Amino acid sequence: MIEKIRLQNWKTHSDSSFEFEKGTNVLVGQMGAGKSSVMDAICFALFGTFPGLQARRISLEEVIMNKPIEAETTTIELQFGHGGKSYKVERKIKRKGSTEAKIWLDNKLIAGPKPRDVNQAVEKAIEINYNLFSRAVYSEQNEIDYFLRLTPKDRKSKFDELLDLQKYENVRSNAVTAMNRLKTIAKDKSGWVAEQKAGLSKEEESKLGKRIEEKEKENKELEAGLGKKEKEGKELEKEVKELEETEKVFRNLKESISKNKAVMQELERNLKEIREKAKPEAELEKEKESASKELRGIEKSLEEARSIEEKERKKKTEFGKEAALNQRQAEDLNKHLEELQGLGAECPTCKQNLEEKTRAALIEEAGAKVKKVAIEMEKALKQEAEANSGIAKAKETLEKGMQKKDILKEKEMKISQLLEAVKKSKEKENQFKMLEKETKELDEKLGKTKFDEKKLIEKRKNAIETKAGIEAGKRSIEANNQLVKEIRTSLERIEKTRKQIKELEEKIKAVEASIEKMNYFVNSLLATQSELRTMLISTINEAMQDIWQRIYPYKDYVSAKMDVSEGSYELKARERSGNWVRVEGILSGGERSAAAICIRIAFSLVLTRNLSWLILDEPTHNLDSKAIETLGRMMQMHLPLIVDQIFVITHDLEMKKAASASLYVLEREKNEDAVTSPVKVMLEN
Numbered sequence: 001m002i003e004k005i006r007l008q009n010w011k012t013h014s015d016s017s018f019e020f021e022k023g024t025n026v027l028v029g030q031m032g033a034g035k036s037s038v039m040d041a042i043c044f045a046l047f048g049t050f051p052g053l054q055a056r057r058i059s060l061e062e063v064i065m066n067k068p069i070e071a072e073t074t075t076i077e078l079q080f081g082h083g084g085k086s087y088k089v090e091r092k093i094k095r096k097g098s099t100e101a102k103i104w105l106d107n108k109l110i111a112g113p114k115p116r117d118v119n120q121a122v123e124k125a126i127e128i129n130y131n132l133f134s135r136a137v138y139s140e141q142n143e144i145d146y147f148l149r150l151t152p153k154d155r156k157s158k159f160d161e162l163l164d165l166q167k168y169e170n171v172r173s174n175a176v177t178a179m180n181r182l183k184t185i186a187k188d189k190s191g192w193v194a195e196q197k198a199g200l201s202k203e204e205e206s207k208l209g210k211r212i213e214e215k216e217k218e219n220k221e222l223e224a225g226l227g228k229k230e231k232e233g234k235e236l237e238k239e240v241k242e243l244e245e246t247e248k249v250f251r252n253l254k255e256s257i258s259k260n261k262a263v264m265q266e267l268e269r270n271l272k273e274i275r276e277k278a279k280p281e282a283e284l285e286k287e288k289e290s291a292s293k294e295l296r297g298i299e300k301s302l303e304e305a306r307s308i309e310e311k312e313r314k315k316k317t318e319f320g321k322e323a324a325l326n327q328r329q330a331e332d333l334n335k336h337l338e339e340l341q342g343l344g345a346e347c348p349t350c351k352q353n354l355e356e357k358t359r360a361a362l363i364e365e366a367g368a369k370v371k372k373v374a375i376e377m378e379k380a381l382k383q384e385a386e387a388n389s390g391i392a393k394a395k396e397t398l399e400k401g402m403q404k405k406d407i408l409k410e411k412e413m414k415i416s417q418l419l420e421a422v423k424k425s426k427e428k429e430n431q432f433k434m435l436e437k438e439t440k441e442l443d444e445k446l447g448k449t450k451f452d453e454k455k456l457i458e459k460r461k462n463a464i465e466t467k468a469g470i471e472a473g474k475r476s477i478e479a480n481n482q483l484v485k486e487i488r489t490s491l492e493r494i495e496k497t498r499k500q501i502k503e504l505e506e507k508i509k510a511v512e513a514s515i516e517k518m519n520y521f522v523n524s525l526l527a528t529q530s531e532l533r534t535m536l537i538s539t540i541n542e543a544m545q546d547i548w549q550r551i552y553p554y555k556d557y558v559s560a561k562m563d564v565s566e567g568s569y570e571l572k573a574r575e576r577s578g579n580w581v582r583v584e585g586i587l588s589g590g591e592r593s594a595a596a597i598c599i600r601i602a603f604s605l606v607l608t609r610n611l612s613w614l615i616l617d618e619p620t621h622n623l624d625s626k627a628i629e630t631l632g633r634m635m636q637m638h639l640p641l642i643v644d645q646i647f648v649i650t651h652d653l654e655m656k657k658a659a660s661a662s663l664y665v666l667e668r669e670k671n672e673d674a675v676t677s678p679v680k681v682m683l684e685n
Contacts, residue, residue: 001020001644001645002645003019003079003081004019004079005038005041006075007074010065012034012065012676013675019662020645020661022644022645022661024646024658025646025661026648026650027648028650028652028653028665029665034666034676036649041078043138044091045076046078046126047123051134051140054134060093060099063093064093072095075090076089078090082125083125085105085106085125087122091118102118103121127611128611132608136607138615138617139614139616148592160533186515190508208491211487212487216484222480223477226474236459236463239459240459243456250449253442256442260438264439267428291408294408295408295412298401302405305397306394309395312394313387315383315387326376329373336366340359341363539606540603544599545560551598551631551634552591552594556576557573557576557587557591560583560595560598560599571595593621594631600616612644613644614643614645614647615647615649617649618651628654631655632654632655636657636659637660665678666678
């Protein structure tokens, strides 16, 4: 029994608490007051989903309160009892972060925080899954006539699923598939056996055996010939090795003689050149000393020329400065003279107009100074020009001296080289005599060395041919051995194939026996499925007959049943005449709703007897006032006798009378986006 539920920030419920009891519990309120969301919360607390969420008509984030405030988290706490045990489930949904869930049994945590673990714990506790709960227990708003709206084919599938008969069909289908697969396997194996038998031949086996004997005999002959050739090959290798050693000595002697002759030839050429160019050593020494002395004289004259150049450069700088100073003085004096010669000339000291006599005296004095400065400037310029001429002469002397120095240095170097060559010529003559003696000795050794190059070539050729013959013989033996191995493998394969054929023939017999047994099994499943369907439908129809009389207020239709024929499930109602008619074809909308409620209650009674819960959301859809009154009376007085706990969600105030356990009126000011306020109404005894 569901005992309590608390909703925090769940849709329009800020913090709503409900207490339920055994019997019929009614939630009444206007559209949008938050009635259905209470039942959605019960379903979500149990299974982690509800029909709207499962069908994706609403997202998980959208169940968190959005107005009048936007909450970050919603929490549901549900307490229920079943089988004498007390359970509490808590689920939290966050806008940011993962969903959490926990379940306690008698105040002891048994699963969580993973929602999947809690789902499994709930299903184990109440012994039904979400699918059965949503079809047999929880009739969602506008889904009362769900089964009537299905096509006959879909209705059969859904009913078989709810009646738990689908598993028999699944097993039967799988068994047929497996049986067909076994038939295919047996057919394939039989075909393979026939092919293999056709390919096996005793004559072929005999030919393969003779081929092995031939190759083994051939290998014995080859191995005998190989022994003789290997002995010859070793002797030839020994002879070739001895000849190669002699060849090595011969080649080394020839190479040494050749090198000595080349060196001697080079020495002879060098000595000839030296003799042609050389003078006596004393004369060369004297020439070298003379060149060195002359070079030192040149160095001294270069130093003197550099000194003269430096002095002339200093004079040039000095006279240049003096000429520039004279030029500035001349410019200043000329300017002063022009001022004195002009009208209204003033005294440069007192700034008074000068008398004519005084002015003439000053002009004469200034003119004399101008002439003197001009003479001095001309003298300075002349001296500067003379310095330039001295610099040019010094440079010319330096250039000629440097050229002569380079010539003398080159001459000195050549004399030194020639002197050095003359000194070393004696060493080269001694070296030439030693090489000449050594070469003579080597020639004598070479003459004593008996080396026959043609014989070595012939022996090498014979050794190579013998080795090639040995390798060819080995390859032939290896090829024969490989062929014998392959033939033996073929014979083994033939023997193995015979064994496989025998084993497969036994397996084929076993598979055929299994196919026969599976035929019996499939037929048994069909019979069991049919018998179970008949029994369950019969039980449901018995319940529907009793329920129909309690909820239908008129006498034109006296009973209802589920009719199963030719694989189709049809809901039918019986007229007073005893004639059965199809509900979806003949009955009005209100009558269809009554039939839909009838089958819902019957399914709940038959399929979830252990749970004994029923949730009906807006069950009065399409019912007239008399039918509503009858349904309410049945909900209050009769249904609690066969279902432990019923929940009715309705906007019809007449259905308040249906409450036998608890009655809640849900109020909400929608124009102000207010939250839901549940008010519990005390029932009259």
